[in-house]
Amino acid sequence: MKIVKQFFKISFYSFVTFCVVNFSLLLLQIYFNIHIKETPKINIGFPWRFYSILWQDINNLLHGAELWNFIYDIFFYWIIVFLYFTFKNYKQQTINNNNE
Numbered sequence: 407m408k409i410v411k412q413f414f415k416i417s418f419y420s421f422v423t424f425c426v427v428n429f430s431l432l433l434l435q436i437y438f439n440i441h442i443k444e445t446p447k448i449n450i451g452f453p454w455r456f457y458s459i460l461w462q463d464i465n466n467l468l469h470g471a472e473l474w475n476f477i478y479d480i481f482f483y484w485i486i487v488f489l490y491f492t493f494k495n496y497k498q499q500t501i502n503n504n505n506e
Contacts, residue, residue: 428450455472
């Protein structure tokens, strides 16, 4: 039961991390595209771009999504959060063992 709880905890934190990082980068792209006086191109996804928006002219919008890059991004953030919790637990155990 503890493993299932840990899995859902890591999955929740990785999804939140994924959303926060990609939304922050999206806002930065929009902010910098406002100051550049050219047609904006917005890419969503870090480190793999999974969604792109490109304006060709005022009435023509091109967009596309790549499902595999989205899955790679989610998996990437899951591994990062998993490693964070693993090292955090390892550090806590070594501190507890040294105090005993």
